[in-house]
Amino acid sequence: GAGVSQTPSNKVTEKGKYVELRCDPISGHTALYWYRQSLGQGPEFLIYFQGTGAADDSGLPNDRFFAVRPEGSVSTLKIQRTERGDSAVYLCASSLTGGRNEKLFFGSGTQLSVL
Amino acid sequence: AQTVTQSQPEMSVQEAETVTLSCTYDTSENNYYLFWYKQPPSRQMILVIRQEAYKQQNATENRFSVNFQKAAKSFSLKISDSQLGDTAMYFCAFMKVGSQGNLIFGKGTKLSVKP
Numbered sequence: 001g002a003g004v005s006q007t008p009s010n011k012v013t014e015k016g017k018y019v020e021l022r023c024d025p026i027s028g029h030t031a032l033y034w035y036r037q038s039l040g041q042g043p044e045f046l047i048y049f050q051g052t053g054a055a056d057d058s059g060l061p062n063d064r065f066f067a068v069r070p071e072g073s074v075s076t077l078k079i080q081r082t083e084r085g086d087s088a089v090y091l092c093a094s095s096l097t098g099g100r101n102e103k104l105f106f107g108s109g110t111q112l113s114v115l
Numbered sequence: 116a117q118t119v120t121q122s123q124p125e126m127s128v129q130e131a132e133t134v135t136l137s138c139t140y141d142t143s144e145n146n147y148y149l150f151w152y153k154q155p156p157s158r159q160m161i162l163v164i165r166q167e168a169y170k171q172q173n174a175t176e177n178r179f180s181v182n183f184q185k186a187a188k189s190f191s192l193k194i195s196d197s198q199l200g201d202t203a204m205y206f207c208a209f210m211k212v213g214s215q216g217n218l219i220f221g222k223g224t225k226l227s228v229k230p
Contacts, residue, residue: 033216042119042206042220043160056217089158098215101148101167106160 002026004107006092012113013082021077021110023092029105031098032075034067035059035091037109043091049075050098082114117142119209121221128197129229135182136192136224138207146212149183149190154204154223163205166190197228 005024013019025032030051035043045059051072060067064082069075079086089111093104118141128134140149151163166174166183173181178198182191194201207221 031215035218040222042208042223043218044220045217048216056214059217091158091160093160093216095216100212100215101165101210102215103162104160104216109158111158 004092004094004105006090006107006110008110009108010111010113012115014115015082015084017082017114019079019082019112021079021090021112023075023077023094023107025073025075025092025094026105029094029096030072031095031102032069033093033095033104034075034077035093037089037091039088046077048098055098079112082112084114087112087114117144117209117211117219119207119219119221121207121224123224124222125225125227127227127229128194130197130199132197133193133195134197134226136194136205136207136226138190138192138221140188140190140207140209142188142209142211144211148210148212149181150208150210150218151179151181151190151192152206152208152220153201154206155202160206164192194226199228199230202226202228 032049034046037043048056049069064080066078089109091109093106095102147168149166153161178195204223206223208218
């Protein structure tokens with residue numbers, strides 16, 4: 001596609017529910033990244049995929065958060081047993097190869113609200 | 116651990132004037148990258164300018180330039196001939212070499228360009 005696409009744009013859920021957030025990277029980009037941006041803060045790194053595998057998942061806050069990229073293209077961020085503190089904008093980015101200091105292209109994010 | 120500090124929560128500037136946004140960081144690394152990102156209300160993070168720490172020459176991109184002071188761990192952004200479209204949140208970010216995508220962001224500065 002022309003840019004990084006994230007769906008849904010907004011998601012409202014109840015505490016304790018399971019949610020999935022989708023990221024469709026730029027076609028041909030092998031590197032994909034997820035970030036979380038809480039209100040009034042800068043984005044916080046969650047995970048980096050190189051192809052189908054997670055090359056760096058050091059930013060995932062706990063085992064309720066999980067991400068997959070089974071075919072090396074679309075990625076899904078999964079959050080189990082959501083908590084009110086999970087409310088944030090979840091941003092996805094992609095880059096061509098994941099090479100050194102490569103430019104990242106960001107999507108417009110999913111605003112997650114946990115009631 | 117690395118930290119990035121932006122001490123100006125909000126700034127304003129008149130159209131066509133020049134404004135400087137401040138950023139300081141703390142790291143024990145010698146080799147790293149620094150970035151300025153713009154985030155308009157669409158939430159999409161857009162790369163404005165980047166600097167490689169080993170390069171002494173300050174980076175420039177059209178109306179945007181940086182003042183990189185490695186010893187002082189300072190990385191300010193100067194916007195010349197400010198335009199209404201420059202109104203946005205601006206985030207300073209740090210990335211260690213070899214940690215692709217693992218950006219550490221400051222809390223941001225909200226810039227308003229007034230007509």
